[in-house]
Amino acid sequence: MSSLEIKNLHVSIGEKEIVKGFTLTINSGEVHAIMGPNGTGKSTLSKAIAGHPDYKITQGEVLVDGKSILELEADERARAGIFLAFQYPSEITGVSIANFLRAALQARLAEGEELDASAYYKRLYDKMDRLKIDRKFTSRAVNEGFSGGEKKRCEILQMAMLEPKFALMDETDSGLDIDALRIVAEGVNAMRGPNLGVLLITHYQRLLDYIVPDHVHVMYDGQIVKSGDKSLALELEAKGYDWVKKEFATASAR
Amino acid sequence: MSAPTSAPRSLTGSFPAEAFAQHLTSLAGAPAWWLDRQRAAYETYAGLPMPRRTDESWRFSNVVGLSLDGFTANPAASPTALTSPFGTPHLAFLNNTVVNRNAVPAELVRQGVVVTTLVEAAAQHPELLRAHFMAQPQKLGSGKFAALHSAFVGAGAFVYVPRGVEVKEPILITHAAAGAGSAVFPHTLVVLEENARATVVDHFVSADDAAHFACGANDLYAGHGSQLTYIGAQDWSRTSRSFQFNSTVVRRDARVQSLNLHLGGRQARHESLSQLQAPGAFSEMLALTVADDTQEFDQRTLQIHQAPNTKSDLLYKNALRDQSKTIFSGLIVVDPDAQKTDAYQSNRNLMLSDDAEASSLPGLEIQANDVRCTHGATTSRIDPEQEFYLQARGISKAAADELLTFGFFEEVLNRLESDPLHDVLRTLIQSQFKK
Numbered sequence: 001m002s003s004l005e006i007k008n009l010h011v012s013i014g015e016k017e018i019v020k021g022f023t024l025t026i027n028s029g030e031v032h033a034i035m036g037p038n039g040t041g042k043s044t045l046s047k048a049i050a051g052h053p054d055y056k057i058t059q060g061e062v063l064v065d066g067k068s069i070l071e072l073e074a075d076e077r078a079r080a081g082i083f084l085a086f087q088y089p090s091e092i093t094g095v096s097i098a099n100f101l102r103a104a105l106q107a108r109l110a111e112g113e114e115l116d117a118s119a120y121y122k123r124l125y126d127k128m129d130r131l132k133i134d135r136k137f138t139s140r141a142v143n144e145g146f147s148g149g150e151k152k153r154c155e156i157l158q159m160a161m162l163e164p165k166f167a168l169m170d171e172t173d174s175g176l177d178i179d180a181l182r183i184v185a186e187g188v189n190a191m192r193g194p195n196l197g198v199l200l201i202t203h204y205q206r207l208l209d210y211i212v213p214d215h216v217h218v219m220y221d222g223q224i225v226k227s228g229d230k231s232l233a234l235e236l237e238a239k240g241y242d243w244v245k246k247e248f249a250t251a252s253a254r
Numbered sequence: 255m256s257a258p259t260s261a262p263r264s265l266t267g268s269f270p271a272e273a274f275a276q277h278l279t280s281l282a283g284a285p286a287w288w289l290d291r292q293r294a295a296y297e298t299y300a301g302l303p304m305p306r307r308t309d310e311s312w313r314f315s316n317v318v319g320l321s322l323d324g325f326t327a328n329p330a331a332s333p334t335a336l337t338s339p340f341g342t343p344h345l346a347f348l349n350n351t352v353v354n355r356n357a358v359p360a361e362l363v364r365q366g367v368v369v370t371t372l373v374e375a376a377a378q379h380p381e382l383l384r385a386h387f388m389a390q391p392q393k394l395g396s397g398k399f400a401a402l403h404s405a406f407v408g409a410g411a412f413v414y415v416p417r418g419v420e421v422k423e424p425i426l427i428t429h430a431a432a433g434a435g436s437a438v439f440p441h442t443l444v445v446l447e448e449n450a451r452a453t454v455v456d457h458f459v460s461a462d463d464a465a466h467f468a469c470g471a472n473d474l475y476a477g478h479g480s481q482l483t484y485i486g487a488q489d490w491s492r493t494s495r496s497f498q499f500n501s502t503v504v505r506r507d508a509r510v511q512s513l514n515l516h517l518g519g520r521q522a523r524h525e526s527l528s529q530l531q532a533p534g535a536f537s538e539m540l541a542l543t544v545a546d547d548t549q550e551f552d553q554r555t556l557q558i559h560q561a562p563n564t565k566s567d568l569l570y571k572n573a574l575r576d577q578s579k580t581i582f583s584g585l586i587v588v589d590p591d592a593q594k595t596d597a598y599q600s601n602r603n604l605m606l607s608d609d610a611e612a613s614s615l616p617g618l619e620i621q622a623n624d625v626r627c628t629h630g631a632t633t634s635r636i637d638p639e640q641e642f643y644l645q646a647r648g649i650s651k652a653a654a655d656e657l658l659t660f661g662f663f664e665e666v667l668n669r670l671e672s673d674p675l676h677d678v679l680r681t682l683i684q685s686q687f688k689k
Contacts (some may be wrong), residue, residue, distance in 0.1 A: 050646050053638070090643035094661030103657055104647040140406035141661070158647060 001026045002081065004166045004197055009060035010222075011041070011048040017058070018044040020222030026197040028165060032058045033200040033208055035233060036219035042201045043087060045219075046168040050084035051077045064165065074201040079107055081165030085155040085172050092142040097154065098124070100142050101161050108162075127160045131187050149180030156187040160193050173207035185210030205237040220248050261300030267322020268437065268467075269299070274405060276328050279407050285376050288578025290390050290476065295404035302398040314581045314613040315552050319495075319521050325407070327469040329436035336428050338457050338677045340487075343428040344369045349436050350409040350463065358425065366416035366567055372441060373414035382414060386445050390473055390501035394525035394554040399497045403439050403469045412621025415450035415480075424453040424485075424675065431490070432461035440470035440498075446480035446508075451484040453672065458498075460491035460518065468496040468519075476508035478532075483511045485505060485675060487682060490518035492547065500526040504564075507534035513670060515679055516543040516551050517686050523552040530557070530564035530592075539568040540666050542679075544659070544686045545578030545610070555584040557599065559592040559625075568599040571666055573659045574610035583615040590621040599629040604635060604662045606655050656687045 004026045011019035019041045026032050036042055048055040049062055051074030062069050084236050093102065101124065106115050126137055131153050143151050152172055157169055169188070173181055188198070188211050200213060208216070208230060216233045218226040220241075225248045226232065237242070261285050263270060278289060304320060305312040331349035358369050368379065373384045388407075392400040411427045429440035437675035454474075460466055468490055476482045490496050496519040503669075504510050516522060528537035543551045545555050557566040572580040582601040603612035614631035636658055644654035663683065670676050 052642055072650070074642060074648045075648050075654075078646055084646050086643065086646075090637070092643070092658070092661055094664030095657050099660075100644075100647070100657070103644075103649050103653055107648045107650060107653060133452045140640055162647065205669035 001194070002165045002197065003063070005061070005063040006049065007061040007063070009045070009048070009062065010058045011044050011053060012056045012058050013044065018222055019048065021060070022219075022223050024217065024224060026166060026199055029194045030215065031192065031198040031209065031211065031213045032215045032217060033201060033202060033213035033233065034217050035205070035236055036220050037245070040219050041222040043170050046170045046199070046201055047085055048233045049168060050074060050082055071076060076108065082168045083159050083162060083164030085159060085167060085169040085175060087171040089143045089151045089155055091144045093144055095142050096139050097142055098138040101158060104158070104162060124161065127157055131157050131160070131188065132183055133157060148175030149177065152176055152180065152184050153187070158182055160187065160191060163195070165195070166199065168174055168199045168201070170201050171203060172200070173202055173204065181207065181210060205233045208233045220243050221242050260366070260394045265303065266300050268325035269322065269327050269402060269406070270327070273327035276449050277406050280328070280508040281376070282371070284287050284373060285380060287384055287532045288376060288387070292405050295388070295401045299398055299401035299405050302401065305395065309395065310429040311554065311583070313583065313615065314548055315523070316521060318552075322457070324435055325437045326433070326435045327437050329433055329438075331432070334430070334432065334461060336430050336459070338426060338459070339681055340424070340426050340455050340457055341459070343426040345371065345411045346428040346430065347409045347431060347440065348430045350438055352409060360422075362419070365419045365495065367419060367421060368412065368414035370378070370412050372410040372412050372443065373408070379412075379414065382445060385411065386473065386475055387443055387671070388529070390503065393497060393527055393556055394523070396497060396499065396523065396525055398467055400471070400499050400619060402497065403441070403471050403497070406437070406469075407439045407441045407471070409439075410443065410638060413442070413444045413454055415446045415452045415454070418449045419449040420451040421453070424455050424672070426455045426457065427672070428459065428509045429470065429669065430459050430461050431466035431494070432464070434464040435467070436464070437467040437469070440468065442472040444473070444482065444484065445475045445477070446485065448483050451477040451481045453485070453675070456487070458486070458487070458490055458496070458518070459489045460535070463491050465493035465495070466490060468498070470497070471499040471501070474500070474502040474510055474512070475504070476504045476510045477553075478508060480508045483671070484513070485679070486512070486514040486524065487679065488514065488516050488518055488524075489682060490522070492518060492520060494519045496522040498522075498524045502526070502528045502537055504528065504530050504535035504537050504645065506532035509536045509538070511538040511540070513542070513666065513671070513679075515682060516541065517682060519549065519552045521552070523554070526553070526555045528566055530561060530566060531560045533563040535561065536565040537567075539566065540669060541570040542663050542666055542683070543570075543572040543580060544575070544683055545572060545580055546575040546686070548577050548617050549577045550581075552581045553583070555599075557584075557586045557597055559586070559588045559595040559597060562591060562593045562595070564592060565596040566598065568687060569666055570601045571663055572602070572603070572612060573604045573606060573662060574612055575606045577607070577609045579611045581613045581662065582631065583617075584629070585617040585619060588620045588622045588627065588629055592646045593622050593624045595625040595627065596620060597625070601631040602662075603633040604659060605633060605677045606659065652687075656684070
C-alpha cells in the first residue's frame, strides 16, 4: 500500500503562478479524477509532479510513501513510481519503441544487471496484443507519424510495461474517437488494483463513463474547489463549468 | 637515385631524412617506382610549410596543435593478438608491421580475389599496384601530411576483386598502434573490377592509451558497374593525432557507399575526395562522429563530378558533447560537361552541450547548367521536451542523450544494408558513451 500526498502545492511557470495551493492524497487502489475548465492548472500540476524543469514548485510538498520527491530529477521520480501519461507525447525520431522501453526498464535495474531480452519481448508482445497495438510497432520510432489514438495507446503500453505506483494521466481522452477511448480505458481498468493509484485529469465527463473514478475533484484557478464521488462529474456535465466559477467566486468573496 | 634532402628540422620534426632512410631500408624488396614515388613524396613533405591559421583549407582548425615533434617514425612492433568487434581480421597491422593474417576462403582465391599486403602485391601484381597505388591527387589541404604518408607508407592492405566476382562477407583490416609516440601510416587500397561486389572494413585502433600519430590513406577504385561498401571505423586513443585521406574513384554505373565513424583521437582530420568519372557513377559518402571532452574532428570533403549523369550523396552527422569541436567543410564541383549531375551534401550537428562548437562550411562550384545540386547544414540542440519525455520514463539524462544521439544517427546507420555491421557500429558508438 502506497500513498502520494500532494500538500499545499504552488507551481509557477516563469513569474506566473498557475497552481495555488493544491492538496490531495491518493492511496494505491484509488482512482481520482480531476476535472476543470481549460487553463486552470491541471496539466501544470501533473508535469510539476513528474519533474518538468520549466515548472517551478515554490511552496508545498509532494510525498511518495512519506518521502519527498521534490529534490529528485524527473527520471528519479519516475523510478520512484510516478508515471506521467502525456497529453501530447513527444515524437522521438530514430528511437524504436522496443529500444525505448528497453532503456526505461534497464534504468530500473541495478548496475551491471542485464534485462532478459526474451522475457522482455514476450511481455511486450502480450501487452501490445491486449492494447490491440500491431506488433510491428516495436520497430517504429516512438510516436513518429502515429495517429492521436496510437499515441495514447502507446502511453498506456508504456504504463503497463513500467508498472508505476501512481499514474498521472493528463487528458488521456483528448483526441480519441470512441473505439480508441474504449481500448485505452480497458487498458487502464486492467491495471487498476491494489498496486496502482491513478490521478485522471480530464476536461470531459465522457472518459469517466469508461474509467469510473472513486473520487472526483473540481479544480479551478489552481486548486481544488469541490470534491465528491462520481456523481459530481455528472452534475458538472449537466451544469457546466460556469456553475463552478460562480460558486468559487462567491466563496472567495466571502 | 638522389639522396634525401636535408630540410630544416622545423619542417620535418620527428620525420627527418635519417628516419626516412631507415624506412627505405625496411622496404628493400619494393620495386624502384615505389621507392621513387616515396622519395618524391618525402621531398614534397620536407619542402612544404606547416598549415597556417590563414589557410582557407584549415579554417577553424587548431593548427597550433599540429606539431610534428615527439613521435617515433619507425616504431618497433611485437606480435600482439588484436581483437576487433568486426570479427577476425584478414589482415592486422601493428606499428606498420603485419602481425596477423587470415586467408579469405579458398573459393574466393580460386576466383582471383586478392587480400594481401602492399609489398606482396607489388611483387605479385605489379601492374595493378603501379596503376592504383599512390595514384590519386590530394586536393583538400593536407598536402604536407599526405606527402608524409606517401613517403612512409610501407605496410598496408591491397584488396582486389576481379570482374564479376561477388565477395559476400566483409573483408576486415585492422590497423593498430602501440607505444608512446608511435607513428603509423595505415593504407588500404581497394580495386574492384567490372561488376565486382565487395564490402571492406578498416578498423583503426590503439592497443594502449598512449598518444599515437596516425597518418593513413584509403584509396577506393570502383570499376564499371561494381559495388563497393566501405566502412572506416576510427577509434584511436584519446591522446592520439590522426589524419586520414580518402580517395574514391567511381567509374561508369558503379556505386560506392562509404561510412566513416569517428570516435578517437585528440585531434583528427579526415579528408574525403570522390571523383565521379563516368556516367552512372554514384558515390554515397556517410560519416558519424561522436565528439566529447576536448576532441576536435575536422572533416573536409570534395565531390567532383567529371562526367554527365553522375550522382553523389553526402550526409555527415556529428554529435557533440562537453567542450568538443567539429569542423565540416564540403565542396561540390561540377565540371562543365557534367550535365544532369545530381549532387547532395548535408552536414547535421547535434549539440549535447552548450560548450561544444560545430562549424560548417558547405560550398558549391558549378560549371554546368543542367544540374541538381543541394547542400545544407543544420545545428540543433537536444529538444528539452524529448529529453523530459525520456526522463519521465525513468531514463537518466545521460542515457536519454545517448538514446537521442542514436535516434539522430539512425538515418545514417539505416543506409547500411548489412545488419551485423550496423550492430557493430552501434556497439562502438555505445562504448564512446561509456567512457
